[in-house]
Amino acid sequence: MPSLIEKIKRWGHELGFADIGISNTDLSAYEPDYFQWILNHYHGDMSYMERHGTKRTRPQELEPKTRSIISARLNYLDLSAHSAIEQLHNDQRAYISRYALGKDYHKLIRKRLQALAEKITQEVPHFQYRAFTDSAPVLERPIAEKAGLGFTGKNSLIIHPRAGSWFFLGELYTNLALPSDPPLTKQGCGPCTACIQECPTQAILANNTVDARRCISYLTIEFKGSIDTKLRPLIGNRIYGCDDCQLVCPWNKFTQETQESAFKANAHNALDKATLLSLWQWNEAQFLKQLEGSPIRRIGYAQWTRNLAIALGNCQTESPKKLLTALKQKLNTLNSLVDEHIVWAIQQLSKRQQKQPIQNHQRIKTPFNAPKYYLPVKKLSSPATQTSKTNT
Ligand code: B12
Numbered sequence: 001m002p003s004l005i006e007k008i009k010r011w012g013h014e015l016g017f018a019d020i021g022i023s024n025t026d027l028s029a030y031e032p033d034y035f036q037w038i039l040n041h042y043h044g045d046m047s048y049m050e051r052h053g054t055k056r057t058r059p060q061e062l063e064p065k066t067r068s069i070i071s072a073r074l075n076y077l078d079l080s081a082h083s084a085i086e087q088l089h090n091d092q093r094a095y096i097s098r099y100a101l102g103k104d105y106h107k108l109i110r111k112r113l114q115a116l117a118e119k120i121t122q123e124v125p126h127f128q129y130r131a132f133t134d135s136a137p138v139l140e141r142p143i144a145e146k147a148g149l150g151f152t153g154k155n156s157l158i159i160h161p162r163a164g165s166w167f168f169l170g171e172l173y174t175n176l177a178l179p180s181d182p183p184l185t186k187q188g189c190g191p192c193t194a195c196i197q198e199c200p201t202q203a204i205l206a207n208n209t210v211d212a213r214r215c216i217s218y219l220t221i222e223f224k225g226s227i228d229t230k231l232r233p234l235i236g237n238r239i240y241g242c243d244d245c246q247l248v249c250p251w252n253k254f255t256q257e258t259q260e261s262a263f264k265a266n267a268h269n270a271l272d273k274a275t276l277l278s279l280w281q282w283n284e285a286q287f288l289k290q291l292e293g294s295p296i297r298r299i300g301y302a303q304w305t306r307n308l309a310i311a312l313g314n315c316q317t318e319s320p321k322k323l324l325t326a327l328k329q330k331l332n333t334l335n336s337l338v339d340e341h342i343v344w345a346i347q348q349l350s351k352r353q354q355k356q357p358i359q360n361h362q363r364i365k366t367p368f369n370a371p372k373y374y375l376p377v378k379k380l381s382s383p384a385t386q387t388s389k390t391n392t
């Protein structure tokens with residue numbers, strides 16, 4: 001058995017995974033927390049989470065033959081992309097989650113896991129498996145934690161002490177009873193609370209959990225409805241997902257850059273440095289063309305426009321006249337929900353134009369009070385710059 005485990009890990013690395021770990025299927029220690037989260041309705045409109053019941057916490061209910069789980073992580077951060085901090089701090093620009101600057105990860109990771117499974121099948125002909133990443137009822141973070149791929153941070157993400165948190169997770173449910181890896185027990189957040197303080201919408205709660213209903217990632221990606229007007233100003237210029245709780249996490253000074261060309265920022269659509277107004281000009285055909293292969297396409301043009309309208313309404317540095325003209329051009333072109341967000345943005349900008357004071361709950365929070373962001377600086381050819389540094 002040890003030699004098979006060694007081979008699985010070696011093949012995993014050869015296939016580009018940053019780490020492979022193995023766990024058993026007992027997630028009973030996590031089940032109460034998970035269902036308390038559902039009971040608190042922190043999942044918002046993601047009703048599939050409720051519907052799946054115990055399938056997520058009991059792997060055999062999803063795949064009866066499962067005896068152990070091979071958990072994998074794949075780095076996605078592209079350090080050659082335009083600076084995340086600069087993009088966030090400039091309210092004329094659009095902030096898009098780092099994971100979405102390149103190609104969609106779902107197919108890529110599943111194919112990689114299948115390639116790993118094929119190698120195992122050559123060695124163990126009776127090997128059976130199912131590959132998952134993200135979209136199935138799988139409790140991916142607890143599985144990764146059990147398999148030793150990292151610890152659970154206060155921001156609820158899995159953090160590896162030598163690689164930070166900018167990675168995706170994926171799993172192979174297998175019919176083999178493989179020996180488990182030990183979880184990492186020594187590391188953790190300690191007294192740090194940077195992510196809790198810096199989360200723009202105060203979505204991070206006690207007990208390493210997030211109230212998805214307040215999380216900008218949920219609001220801009222998963223949530224299809226009308227966004228609470230109290231939350232809109234807090235969204236700032238984040239038009240697809242949010243990374244603030246990773247950008248301020250000190251463990252991310254150890255980030256490992258992605259080796260996947262698919263995850264590099266797409267030079268063609270240049271989303272890493274796009275302005276709000278340039279994206280606002282896209283019609284639906286351009287949206288579909290520019291975002292071919294991107295995970296962003298999934299939210300559709302109307303939701304994309306809704307998100308952009310909020311960000312335009314939050315923009316304080318561009319001429320309101322210019323923004324108002326652009327916003328009015330899209331009124332009555334999509335649907336009533338989008339119109340409602342455009343009207344809100346127009347009202348915000350009109351108030352500013354008329355110099356009406358912005359009410360306190362509408363005040364836009366400046367991104368990050370934290371003195372430091374913990375993205376390592378891209379390694380350059382000079383030996384003097386070969387060490388990891390923080391960029392402030
Ligand atoms: C639903 C979901 C969301 C929701 C809800 C997020 C959340 N925190 O639950 C929303 C849309 C908000 C979201 C956002 C993001 N997501 Co998401 N999401 C998921 C999904 C599909 C399910 C997660 C889930 O089950 N949540 C329910 C909660 C209760 O479960 P949990 O957080 O895993 O909680 C367990 C532990 O925290 C633990 N626990 C609870 N309390 C305590 C206390 C202590 C002391 C300890 C040690 C443990 C512990 O027990 C809980 C289970 O019982 C997973 C994929 C999957 N199938 O698992 C991806 C996933 C978690 N997301 C991921 C990513 C990358 C993101 C974003 C960074 C994307 C972005 N840039 O916008 C943000 C990050 C926001 C954040 N801080 O969580 C990655 C995380 C990778 C990593 N390094 O951890 C995943 C694993 C997808 C993947 N395959 O890579 N996501």
Ligand code: SF4
Nearest residue numbers: 199215216242244245
């Ligand atoms: S992704 Fe953004 S909004 Fe969501 S918990 Fe992290 S910092 Fe808060």
Ligand code: SF4
Nearest residue numbers: 153154189192195249
């Ligand atoms: S920012 Fe601090 S508290 Fe939050 S996950 Fe990172 S180490 Fe933990």
